[in-house]
Amino acid sequence: MSQVEVSRKPPALPLATLIGRELRNEKVEKPFVKYGQAALAKKGEDYFLIKPDCQRVPGNLATSFSVFAIMDGHNGISAAIFVKENLLDNVLSAIPQDVSKDEWLQALPRALVAGFVKTDIEFQQRGETSGTTVTFVLIDGWTVTVASVGDSRCILDAQGGVVSLLTVDHRLEENVEERERVTASGGEVGRLNVFGGNEVGPLRCWPGGLCLSRSIGDTDVGEYIVPIPHVKQVKLSNAGGRLIIASDGIWDALSSDVAAKSCRGLPAELAAKLVVKEALRSRGLKDDTTCLVVDIIPYDRPILPPTPRKKQNVLSSLLFGKKPNYFTNKTTNKLSAVGVVEELFEEGSAMLAERLGKDFPLNANSGLYRCAVCQVDQAPSDGLSVNSGPFFSPGSKPWEGPFLCANCRRKKDAMEGRRPNRPKVSA
Numbered sequence: 001m002s003q004v005e006v007s008r009k010p011p012a013l014p015l016a017t018l019i020g021r022e023l024r025n026e027k028v029e030k031p032f033v034k035y036g037q038a039a040l041a042k043k044g045e046d047y048f049l050i051k052p053d054c055q056r057v058p059g060n061l062a063t064s065f066s067v068f069a070i071m072d073g074h075n076g077i078s079a080a081i082f083v084k085e086n087l088l089d090n091v092l093s094a095i096p097q098d099v100s101k102d103e104w105l106q107a108l109p110r111a112l113v114a115g116f117v118k119t120d121i122e123f124q125q126r127g128e129t130s131g132t133t134v135t136f137v138l139i140d141g142w143t144v145t146v147a148s149v150g151d152s153r154c155i156l157d158a159q160g161g162v163v164s165l166l167t168v169d170h171r172l173e174e175n176v177e178e179r180e181r182v183t184a185s186g187g188e189v190g191r192l193n194v195f196g197g198n199e200v201g202p203l204r205c206w207p208g209g210l211c212l213s214r215s216i217g218d219t220d221v222g223e224y225i226v227p228i229p230h231v232k233q234v235k236l237s238n239a240g241g242r243l244i245i246a247s248d249g250i251w252d253a254l255s256s257d258v259a260a261k262s263c264r265g266l267p268a269e270l271a272a273k274l275v276v277k278e279a280l281r282s283r284g285l286k287d288d289t290t291c292l293v294v295d296i297i298p299y300d301r302p303i304l305p306p307t308p309r310k311k312q313n314v315l316s317s318l319l320f321g322k323k324p325n326y327f328t329n330k331t332t333n334k335l336s337a338v339g340v341v342e343e344l345f346e347e348g349s350a351m352l353a354e355r356l357g358k359d360f361p362l363n364a365n366s367g368l369y370r371c372a373v374c375q376v377d378q379a380p381s382d383g384l385s386v387n388s389g390p391f392f393s394p395g396s397k398p399w400e401g402p403f404l405c406a407n408c409r410r411k412k413d414a415m416e417g418r419r420p421n422r423p424k425v426s427a
């Protein structure tokens, strides 16, 4: 463009000024994130992850986000450690490069599904038998995205005193849809039979005896214990809110409301200690107990203002916004009440085809397709997991999902019960 043309327009702002302005706006708009952590070990199988300083665009502070996660391991610690070390990278590698912030956040739920499944496949390849719950929370500005398998919950105490659950418990005892899914995929659900034929304890899946219906790891249990997470994405109002993420050592002792109320008005660090103390006081140390408290605080206010402790107005519970079509259980959902929190996304289906979209990206240069789970490029003839199309093999059931490599295709079939079981690992 010539200088003459430029001079005809109103004086343009230098790019640096525009970027600077955008950064400042972003900064004003972005809340502070403050956090605290507390734990008491019984078996030493709880792990957590705190990464407050991630960036969508490396080196650009305006693109920062933070990640918090809890992994409650069972039958050993290796799955929990593996998740801590690999899950975040696997999720991020499934998000397209060079997209806007909004596109990035929209791509996140699908990337979380891909990252969870990829991490599970990679862990299984190590031939170890432990498993873990995962509750993975990503905070970008006012937007909170939570992905979870198992029963480590994340609750939100939004301003206005509305406490809501952002996760779903994948416990066979409490989740009838998960029981039906596991049974339909070839698992047996029942209680432990003790001497004399009496049934005791919670519902478990056999073989293996796991009480959870979803986890990462558990190579020695059936593939119907899937790593496909429930994902929920919400946007807080600019009044902010508090997240409490904790393992079942907390939630077996305290309700969401009691946990939230027990620490209101206190800074996050102290709040986490108090929640653990409260759980210990009510139930004793029966299990590993880990708690993360994360405050999302308006930029111009240094601490989260205390929430009035009055009871929730009956009227507010009548003002629910629209609900997503799919619920994995019938948890009361108070989030949309009185405009406190905007629900952006919720999906909990255990079917990969419903979670990964239908993209079928062909690299025109290489003639390869990219696997929607593990992101490897593979020739269509190798992978073959395709919408109806020229590569579709007539012998198998139509697949409505995206391209999957041969390895991830096998995993998908096994999770849906079309392959008897994963290979047994000898003890």
Ligand SMILES: [Zn+2]
Pocket: 371, 372, 373, 374, 375, 376, 404, 405, 406, 407, 408, 409
């Ligand atoms: Zn793959």
